[in-house]
Amino acid sequence: MAAKGRPGQEGQHGDDRVRVVDIDDGRTLSIQDIADFHELINAYRALRWLLAAGIAFVMLVGFDKLYGFVKAHWVG
Incomplete structure (x- = not known):
């Protein structure tokens, strides 16, 4: 997919797809x-x-179920 050429140079097709950016190791x-x-x-x-x-x-639903369980069994 990478094009060859100098940084910023457009290739033969003339579209942005072949413009290149130079990387330190030559790629x-x-x-x-x-x-x-x-x-x-x-x-x-x-x-x-x-x-x-x-x-x-899930936390909201789980908290609601836990609150209902505690309220039903321990609070009265």
């Missing part, structure tokens, strides 16, 4: 590689929020 990344990485980060963030919401929901 190159295309703009599309960077965009794919950002999509992966955004997907991870969305999954993290869904997991947090799921845990909060």
